[in-house]
Amino acid sequence: TAGEGAATTCANPTRTLTGGSSDVISLAAGETVLLTGGAFTGGVAAFPQGSVLCVSPSASFAPPYANNASGTLVVQSQGSAQLPWLTVSNGFQLINAGTTEGQGLTAAGTARLENTADGTLRFPSGLALNSQSVLINAGTATTGSLNVSADSTVINTGALASNGSGVALNGELDNSGTLTIQQYLTASASSRVRNSCTIAVSAGWAAAGSAVNQGLITLGSDYLNNTGTLSQSTEGQISGVSFANSSDGAVSGFGGYRFTGNTTNFGTFSGDSATSPIAFYDTTQTGTGIFDTPSGTITHTVRTPVIIDPDRVPSGCSNQPAADSADLYVYKTGPAAVTIGGQVTYTVTAANIGPDTAAAATVTDTLPASGLTGVTASGGGTVDGTTVTWQAGDIEAGTAVSYTVTGTATAVGTLLDIASGTSTTDDPTPANNDGSADHARINTVVTDPMPVNNPPVMADQAFVTQVDRKVFGQLAASDPDTGQTLTFSLPADASEGALNASAEHGEVMLAPNGLFEYTPAPGFAGRDAFPVQVCDNGTPVLCAQATVTVTVEPVAVDYTVTTESGIPETIDVTQNDRGITSAPVAVTQPTHGTLTTGEGETFLYTSDADYTGPDSYTYRICSISAPDVCDEATVRILVLPRRIPPIVGDVHTTTLEGVPVAGQVPVSDPQGERVVTRLGVAPPHGTATVTAQGAYVFTPDAGFTGTTSFTVIGCTITAPPLCDTGTVYIEVTPSPSPSPTPTP
Incomplete structure (x- = not known):
């Protein structure tokens, strides 16, 4: 994270100021200055992009001004900063693990404000996010008014409160913590709200954008849906005084609504399911209708009491531990064909794909109704008529248990054997262990002669993903013999039935049906490969091998920067890009300036003399190990007139x-x-x-x-x-x- 990277930088400063001072501080690009052991009250004359100012646990920082703040301010745990009203420039970052309070802050360029889980952040006079700026709060944050532009984002997993004139939302709000708003929440047509925990608004909510609620929203007055869309999950609930859905508004989904005042609908109010309709409760409605003014389109909605529990913690809240889950995958192998009087051996495997332990697992094998005699079971299995049962106990994530069932075929025909399993831990995909899937069912044809078995066929296969993104794929193979079951495995572990293995640059999880999950190593970009094996269930068992190649593409992200005419600007495009790559290379040159290579992996851009206006260039990043695996992005530059201090x-x-x-x-x-x-x-x-x-x-x-x-x-x-x-x-x-x- 940005916080971890800054902590590393602060541990190795290029300059340390000790004992406190009222002297003016000036930083240079690439410099890290550590304040320690006292109070620092002087102004900041220069704070360029690429510089880092660290406030240690033993220091306090209270500058009366900070010129052109574009660098990174790190307030470490137990450190403190008292800031004036700041208008920060492009590239500014605040990483707060201590206590930071400012009169207010306006992000005039792309800025990133990160308040860690232990941090306390306060801007009592207001906070304005512009130009792709982002506020990430995992701790306790308080603002006055909060203004979010259309290209800016607020991500809250902690406790965030707006105690000023309200929240003006034009961009994105993603809340999985607790959000408290003293006045109105005004969301424009470009706004996007996603709530999976709790939002409490003392006044009302005027909505014109899109909103998805999976948690609890309480309003002190009205909800007005002008031109917006609102959808709730079955867990979502909204309460307030008055409710108004305009003719251009649309409400869908599930969940419950409880309002105590006037309710009107002129737009679309339609639940997603007739069997699970939206519950709407107007507590002052004396008739049998749903709304006081029921116009527009109303479907899949019923009037029924809705109880709002203010102490409820929705399941999407970030501070709520997830329940244990274990995907128990039960599959079996056995012969596709035997001759009369031949021995039939089935292998039943119960594998826990995870993520948690499958507790008190039971494995069951349902035998053919007839045609199989003298049945025995390994591993302490109990044979009772046509059923074999094993008490497998706890199966740890990423491990498997296997058992065998053996009998003698007595007649020509087809023997159907079915394996299944259960555990007391919640299973997200029971269809892969209830015996209904093909991988849990074996048909064995009993004949007089022994047919000739042919090996399966599998070609090399390729898949594509991006840096730090898993790829899920289905391996393809075929068998010239009909009626056979193919089982996929990783050759090095095939004899042990393991599901996990390491590729050179990632981790592989392969299911017996050929479904695999590949997770690249963090930051890896390039090509990785791993071998796979597929075997039939003929006699003898025959196998084929192939290589799976995964291309992991780096991700170059468009970047926006603001500079002044004639002043060299260091542009670090890698802060938004993903992947360990070679240094970025310019593909096209800017039209109104010069571009050279800066220190490290940066570009140095200088506009033409006296030029102001837009400019741009494109660059490319490529994998180090596979130079043809690349991505490109555009850097957009806004050149402003140069300003000089008084x-x-x-x-x-x-x-x-x-x-x-x-x-x-x-x-x-x-x-x-x-x-x-x-x-x-x-x-x-x-x-x-x-x-x-x-x-x-x-x-x-x-x-x-x-x-x-x-x-x-x-x-x-x-x-x-x-x-x-x-x-x-x-x-x-x-x-x-x-x-x-x-x-x-």
């Missing part, structure tokens, strides 16, 4: 003991922007006031003489603001002694 000059002045002194701090801006000044570090031996125009008044402490100083901070009013710090030095001299009174 200049706040120093002042040297004098005054007499106890006498206030006033003056003007020289302030200018190279680009003519308006600059607002304020007091920075207060004087230690007096008091000072500073106006927004740079005028100051200093009053020395009573009895103080000597030299003292205070700082003045000047910032542009254009967002994001640029700042500078000046110092006023005052020499306080003793008051002159009064002249003696003349003697008459």
Whole structure:
């Protein structure tokens, strides 16, 4: 994760500041600065992309400003940061495992805010996510107003609260934690809401986008569905005061609704199933209808009491442990044909595909109704008429138990033998162990002569997936002999019946019916291969082998960056890409600038002089081991006019003991922007006031003489603001002694 990578970076800083300071901090791209052992209250003059500022557990960080924040701020566990209102630039990252509080934050470029499970994050004045920004909260996060643009995302698995003017959602909200909103939730047509845990809104919800609810949503007032779509699972529930579904609104799915005020429907309100309709309960409805105003289309919906349990923890909540699950896969092998008087041996295998232990497993083999005598069973199996039973006990995930049943064929015909199994652990796919699947049923033809057996046929096969994505496939094979059952295995483990094996760059799980799951090693891109074997159940058993090749493609992701005209911009495209690959290579060049190779695996882009506007180029990443396995993406660049910070000059002045002194701090801006000044570090031996125009008044402490100083901070009013710090030095001299009174 980003948090783990930043922790590693902070463990090896390039520069360490110790003991606290009010000095201005300036970082360079590629530099990691660690703050430790004190309070740091100076401004941040430069915080470019590619730089990292770490706040250790023994440090606090409270800058009055941070110019063009594009780097990574890491607040470690027990560390703290007190931030001003920030407008952050493209590439900014905040990784908080301690306590971070800011007045507010606006993401003007692509930004990533990550609050870990132990972190506390607060923006009481508001948070605005723009330009593909993302908030990932696993801990405790509180904001004022929350604004999410159409291309931005909020992912909450912890506790997230908006205590301001409400949430304006234009992008995506994925909630599997607890989300609390004091005012309205306003979701535009581009919004996407997915809730699998709990959302509590003190006011109402105005919906125009898409929403899927698998958990619990409680509203303090109304739900208004303007042009949106709302679907619930059977577990989903929504409660509130009034309900209104407009003529362009659509409600579907399952679940329950409970409202205590006026309810109207002018759009489509249709459940997905007549046998499991939507339950809608208007507690003030005195008639027999579902809504106070029932217009539009209403199907598969009934009026019935809906009970809302506010303490219910939906099954999709991230903090709820999943119930144990074990996929017990029961299959068997046996001869396709025998002659009369020949011995018939069936092998029954119960394999646990996982993920948990299959507890108290029972394996059963149902014998042919007739034609098989002298039946015996291995492994302590109990033979009772036409049934053999084994008490297999607990079967661990990824392991299997096998038993044999032996008898003598007595007549010409077909012997049908069926294997099945159960356990007390929940089984997600009982169809592969209840005896209904082909792999659990063996038909053995009993004849007089012994037919000649031919080997099965299987060709090499290929599959494609992407980095860090599993691939599921079905192996293909055939047998020239009719009526035979083919069993697939991994050759190295075929004699042991194992289901798992390691390929050179991944893990393989193969079922006897040829269905396999391949999981590539984390980050691997290229080609991997593993051998497979297929055997028939003829006499003798014959097998064929083949090679399965899996191509794991890297994933290059389009990237958006904002820069200033004429300023070199380091672009790290690999932060969004997936896969261990060779360095990215430019495929096309930008139209309005130059592109060179930067440090590490970055590009260095510099726009043409005085150019502003859009620009772009494409790049390619390829597997190291298989250079022809590649992917391409586009980097889109927005070139903005270059901005220069203002200049706040120093002042040297004098005054007499106890006498206030006033003056003007020289302030200018190279680009003519308006600059607002304020007091920075207060004087230690007096008091000072500073106006927004740079005028100051200093009053020395009573009895103080000597030299003292205070700082003045000047910032542009254009967002994001640029700042500078000046110092006023005052020499306080003793008051002159009064002249003696003349003697008459």
